[in-house]
Amino acid sequence: MSHADVQATGPGMRRRSAWRRLARHSGFVVGAAIVACVVAAAVVSLFWTPYPIDVVDVRGRFAGPSAAHWLGTDQLGRDVVSMLMSGAVTSLTVGAVAVGIGAGIGVPLGSLAAARPGLVSEAVLRLGDLTLAFPAIVTAVMITSLWGPGAVNAILAIAIFNVPVFARLTRGTALTVWTLDYIQAARAAGFGPVRIMARHVFPNVAGIIIVQATIQFALAILAEAGLSYLGLGAQPPAASWGRMLNEAQTLLYFAPQLAIYPGVAIVLSVLGLNLLGDGLRDVLDPRLRGR
Amino acid sequence: MLSVAVRRLAGLLATLVVASLVVFTVMDVLPGDPAQVMLGTEAREDTLAALRTRLGLDRPAPERYVTWVAGLATGNLGVSYTYDEPVAGLIAERLVVTLPLAVFAILLSTAIALPVGVFAAVRRGTPVDTVVMGLGQLGVAVPNFWFAMLLVLLFAVQLRWASAGGFPGWSAGLLPAVGALLLPAIALALPQAAILARITRSSTLDVLGEDYVRTAWAKGLSRRAVLGRHVFRNALIGPVTIMGLQFAFLLSGTIIIENVFFLPGLGRLVFQAVAQRDLIVVKDVVVILVAAVVIVNFLVDLAYAAIDPRLRVRDVPR
Numbered sequence: 228m229s230h231a232d233v234q235a236t237g238p239g240m241r242r243r244s245a246w247r248r249l250a251r252h253s254g255f256v257v258g259a260a261i262v263a264c265v266v267a268a269a270v271v272s273l274f275w276t277p278y279p280i281d282v283v284d285v286r287g288r289f290a291g292p293s294a295a296h297w298l299g300t301d302q303l304g305r306d307v308v309s310m311l312m313s314g315a316v317t318s319l320t321v322g323a324v325a326v327g328i329g330a331g332i333g334v335p336l337g338s339l340a341a342a343r344p345g346l347v348s349e350a351v352l353r354l355g356d357l358t359l360a361f362p363a364i365v366t367a368v369m370i371t372s373l374w375g376p377g378a379v380n381a382i383l384a385i386a387i388f389n390v391p392v393f394a395r396l397t398r399g400t401a402l403t404v405w406t407l408d409y410i411q412a413a414r415a416a417g418f419g420p421v422r423i424m425a426r427h428v429f430p431n432v433a434g435i436i437i438v439q440a441t442i443q444f445a446l447a448i449l450a451e452a453g454l455s456y457l458g459l460g461a462q463p464p465a466a467s468w469g470r471m472l473n474e475a476q477t478l479l480y481f482a483p484q485l486a487i488y489p490g491v492a493i494v495l496s497v498l499g500l501n502l503l504g505d506g507l508r509d510v511l512d513p514r515l516r517g518r
Numbered sequence: 519m520l521s522v523a524v525r526r527l528a529g530l531l532a533t534l535v536v537a538s539l540v541v542f543t544v545m546d547v548l549p550g551d552p553a554q555v556m557l558g559t560e561a562r563e564d565t566l567a568a569l570r571t572r573l574g575l576d577r578p579a580p581e582r583y584v585t586w587v588a589g590l591a592t593g594n595l596g597v598s599y600t601y602d603e604p605v606a607g608l609i610a611e612r613l614v615v616t617l618p619l620a621v622f623a624i625l626l627s628t629a630i631a632l633p634v635g636v637f638a639a640v641r642r643g644t645p646v647d648t649v650v651m652g653l654g655q656l657g658v659a660v661p662n663f664w665f666a667m668l669l670v671l672l673f674a675v676q677l678r679w680a681s682a683g684g685f686p687g688w689s690a691g692l693l694p695a696v697g698a699l700l701l702p703a704i705a706l707a708l709p710q711a712a713i714l715a716r717i718t719r720s721s722t723l724d725v726l727g728e729d730y731v732r733t734a735w736a737k738g739l740s741r742r743a744v745l746g747r748h749v750f751r752n753a754l755i756g757p758v759t760i761m762g763l764q765f766a767f768l769l770s771g772t773i774i775i776e777n778v779f780f781l782p783g784l785g786r787l788v789f790q791a792v793a794q795r796d797l798i799v800v801k802d803v804v805v806i807l808v809a810a811v812v813i814v815n816f817l818v819d820l821a822y823a824a825i826d827p828r829l830r831v832r833d834v835p836r
Contacts, residue, residue, distance in 0.1 A: 353533075356533060357536055357537060357540070359815075360808050360812045360815075361537075361540075361808060362769065362770045362811065363770070364770040364773065364774070365804055368789075368792055368800060368803075369541070369544050369800065369804055372791070372792045372795060372800040373545070373548070373555055373797075445658070449659075449661050452664075453661060453663060453774050456777075457777060457789060458789075459792075472663070472664060472667065476778065479667065479671055480675055483675060486664075486667050486671065489664075490664035490667070494656075497658065497659035498655060498656070498659040501658055501659060
């Protein structure tokens with residue numbers, strides 16, 4: 228078999244069988260379906276929502292579910308379905324960008340630490356310890372007290388907490404890969420650390436990083452909801468599930484339903500992402516199945 | 519053992535110093551003129567000048583840092599700008615709410631999670647196990663402040679068994695005070711317990727598969743002796759690790775939950791301070807929260823050593 232044949236059949240076959248296993252994994256399928264719905268709702272809301280979310284209709288407030296308003300209206304007469312759809316945009320954007328930044332900085336740092344044991348590695352680890360001492364909410368409190376609230380602050384606070392998570396994971400996983408024979412072979416062939424990292428180490432740690440990113444994404448959505456609930460996150464006119472809950476809190480006796488919908492949206496999104504992540508992990512790392 | 523302890527203690531101190539430097543830099547140096555941030559752009563020049571003197575901004579930053587840290591060590595945290603009261607007193611007043619709430623929640627979640635997790639592991643594959651695993655998934659996904667609102671909705675709005683929030687103070691007696699913390703503690707503890715039970719289950723399953731457990735069964739030890747002496751103690755390592763990491767989440771949760779139940783704790787204090795741009799209070803509360811996370815993680819490291827004798831001689835693997 229020629230080299231070209233191996234490339235054409237080997238990894239491709241493996242990829243196809245991984246997809247087949249994912250398609251048979253009930254948790255993954257349910258999770259993927261939920262996440263697809265949330266993403267679809269968010270994307271559609273960018274072009275169309277049943278009603279505009281920035282138009283107040285005081286006469287039509289606190290309406291119950293009807294054909295016109297599937298989940299009724301809120302204290303300002305805004306359509307709850309439209310608010311939930313727009314809220315999905317905030318949650319997904321803040322979560323994705325925060326985790327993207329966290330992984331974007333954390334993965335190279337972790338790779339560096341794995342490739343350069345000793346002082347560099349120690350520095351990255353200690354920096355990680357320090358960063359983990361700053362929960363997102365504490366960072367958000369500091370940023371907001373200086374520059375005021377906003378979605379960007381929430382992103383920054385969540386991203387900072389994510390950096391060491393990815394740095395540690397990447398370092399830990401890459402360290403074991405660096406000891407393998409084919410890395411020695413690549414070294415003997417005269418390849419530099421950057422090329423070895425990019426071509427041989429990274430593809431082997433990518434799966435675990437993707438799984439972790441899914442789980443961190445879910446955590447980031449929770450964190451965003453918490454920050455928005457406290458008024459430290461996205462500001463009006465942008466809709467946000469956390470702020471919807473905050474507004475609903477004062478109306479618990481009067482309109483309890485308004486406190487239910489955004490919470491369900493958060494739980495479903497987080498649950499969907501976690502099921503998706505668990506499914507990916509089961510397929511990519513069968514040793515952890517059922518844990 | 520001693521040298522490891524000394525090294526870890528030195529690490530703890532170093533982390534605390536660097537963390538305080540970070541907080542100081544972000545809150546005191548980065549804004550340029552903290553007095554301007556606190557008073558806004560409309561402030562009169564003489565008011566600004568007075569606040570600058572009060573904040574010590576006429577002195578160089580390193581000197582301000584040393585004064586601040588020395589104050590932290592001696593309990594002199596400065597005077598709040600909005601309350602015009604010593605920050606140490608403000609924080610002490612709030613801590614008597616936040617601390618008992620956090621401890622209450624930890625105890626509650628541990629008391630629920632450990633037995634449930636071990637039980638699910640021993641009964642692996644049965645409906646009990648499936649329910650524990652399912653609740654674990656749900657526990658990760660439910661934001662605790664929303665869970666808190668649902669509890670208020672059920673117990674205060676619908677059933678009218680509890681008040682929707684507020685705190686009578688410890689002077690009102692133990693029972694009313696603990697009663698006011700009960701719903702908040704449950705709101706914090708249950709989602710936490712669901713996660714912890716899952717970890718305990720997984721950790722117990724690992725230990726159940728170990729050779730020494732098989733040996734313990736084989737030599738005819740009773741079920742109680744095997745599970746109690748050999749399994750449970752070793753299975754604790756997993757949950758203890760997670761409890762350390764979860765502390766940061768619990769602390770965040772506590773200061774969020776205080777807002778749901780209108781409890782006069784650290785969370786309320788810091789959010790009011792943020793709204794009023796009282797940077798003096800924000801800086802002090804933030805550094806205390808960060809120190810709490812660092813110190814708890816240090817204690818968890820020590821707890822490993824107590825549970826797992828192998829770790830007494832070497833550092834905890836990261």
